[in-house]
Amino acid sequence: MTPSDLLSILPLLVLVVWACALLLVDLWLKRKGVTAFLAALGLALTAGLALAQAGEETTAFGGMVALDGFASFLNVLFPLSGLLGIAVAYGYLKRMNIERGEYYSLLLFSTAGMMLMAHAADLVVVFLALEFLSLPLYVLAAFARPRLDSEEAGLKYFLLGAFASAFVIYGIALIYGATGTTSLSGIVAAIEAGSLGTSGLLLTIGAALFLVGFGFKVAAVPFHMWTPDVYHGAPTPVTAFMAVGAKAAGFAALLRVFVTAFPALDADLTPVVWVLAALTMFVGNVVAIAQTNIKRMLAYSSIAHAGYILMAFVAFGNPATRADAVASALFYLVTYALTSYGAWAAVIALEKQDPSAGSGQAASGLEINDFAGLGRRRPALAAAMTVFMLSLTGMPPTLGLVGKFYLFRTVIEAGQVWLAVIGVLTSLISAYYYLRVVVVMYMREGAPETTREPWLDFTWAVSALATVILSFLPMALFAWASAAGVMGF
Amino acid sequence: MDFTLLLFFLLAATAVATALGLLLSRNAVYAALFLVLNFATVAVFYLLLGAPFVAMTQVTVYAGAIMVLFLFVIMLLGAEKLPKGEALPWQRPLAIGAAVILFAEAVYLLVQRVRLTAALPDPGTWENSMESLRQMAGMLFTDYLLPFEVTSLLLLVAMIGAIVLTKGERAVRS
């Protein structure tokens, strides 16, 4: 280990040390607002350091981690998503009587795990990063205890997560057996040397198990069953953080490993990914129609969006479209992160503790019908929510349209026109349930009680503005994502 | 018949039998004890393979610490009973289907297609000696330094998580 090793993962190190220190400092802090502020400061510092690293390309720790465009792009995205995670949680935790300092430390640890995932250039690190980002999330999902649905969400998320990581690690073990190494560059070298012989099949099985395990993590059909219950039961700010961060980290791992190590398995894996993407888009969008609860609806919407991002993977095998595949997937992740955080913030604004139920009971204000009359009561919030719904559908003038455009273009360039057609058709289906929320907000009478909290209002307002404004100048963002599409390791 | 071969079959039979025992027992304590037995059997495999450090870790950490924690929790909660007929009607056939298909496929692939013929390399002088332990330690603190440090963080997070989840509820204002 040399100082340059440490320097190359400096943002990650700073965040980990900050999280540990925060854990201690919190013991002497009476006001948890200070803890929240310190956590946010740490994340901002991390994002700044990661931004300063842009353009560097190196590997460190004997090839275990890589610093390249891909890593530094995601290393800015993850702390920012953590910042929004704190902004939506701050008032909520107080309101729901679950304000404890560990929330912020755990969120910081989870963000650090995601950043490690972005850096990973070795399957051992991929596995450890997966665990490192998941363990805090299991705890956070159960954070609203003694609320029963939250504890159950935590347990369910944990059991499915442990099951999924068993698949991932079994896959990694087989890949190790086939190639004799776990480093991504070593795997490529072994494949290119052509010495695999019959154990090439072992490699394919390993890759398939790896895909199954991460299929659970990013909530792709048919590995999505846990998603609605967990998203529904977990405290809403945690759901927002989970929906954005864990999904993005899962896709980061898949992108990195598929694009750098598995292009040779293209012929075997592309059909599998094709079917997964089509199924995920279809099931996610169709089942979402039947939901009456906004959290469950957004959970199915999150499943459907995993399908859209999976579409980009059909282009991973072709060297001509590979960089575009990564760039459009990353661009869509940013789009989804902004929009989804905004939508969850709006849900949090309407959520309240059910006064009729005991202290151990669930929250109320989460039915889609509870949005009735929001257009009159809170015009700005309703307008923002309309923007998010339009963006999730992929309609102008929002970033969602641009993101889908890039995705479909990549898919068509890869020659998979039918998959793009399925994507467009399922987007049309999704318009039905997204626009229903808009109709309920403006056309139905009602008197929703909403919460006004400065940070929450800040989140949805900024997300809505960014969703609209960035849609008019997407080139800068896309150029940055394209720079991230080039992976060195 | 060769002694190692006999040993292998005996151990493999024990490992599978204890795994099935875990599956079929209706008492969580028995299930956990079957798993302890399974782990101990697998530890002997590691010795056969010439990995004494992993074998000892398996016994102390896995069969020892982790499983004792399991037994402790089961008995603390009084949750020994695993009720019969617990599965949903569609669930058991599905599970059997998934497991059997996967197993059959794996056997077919391994035996018919993959044909791993790697010969057992000669046991060097390092086998079952202090030298292998030294190499192992060297590996953990050079090539695997970063993963090693991340595991320590992982254990820290697990500790915080366990405390957050089980801390008395008085800490929560309600």
Next chain:
Amino acid sequence: MSIPLSWYLLLSVALFCVGLFGVLSRRNAIAILLSVELMLNAVNINLVAFWRYLDPARMAGQAFAVIVFAVAAAEVAVGLALIIAVYRRRKTVVADEIDLMKW
């Protein structure tokens, strides 16, 4: 005669499938967690066998196996804490009553 590598892999697959079956068919959270441990155990057999047969000079496979131990320990700690938390309030860890399988 020495034992072929594929026998170890077969043993590992067998244990993995038993664990898989356990996770899918059981609804008691403790039984599910025990089955997951069995699956991780199967992974380690693979790792050590691959190390011994393919790459005995480097200790990578063994080091990986040790890391899997540590991860399993961390997972179990969090999992059992969750089980205790749910059990305290529910007096059950049977997953159907906690809606685990309401997929």
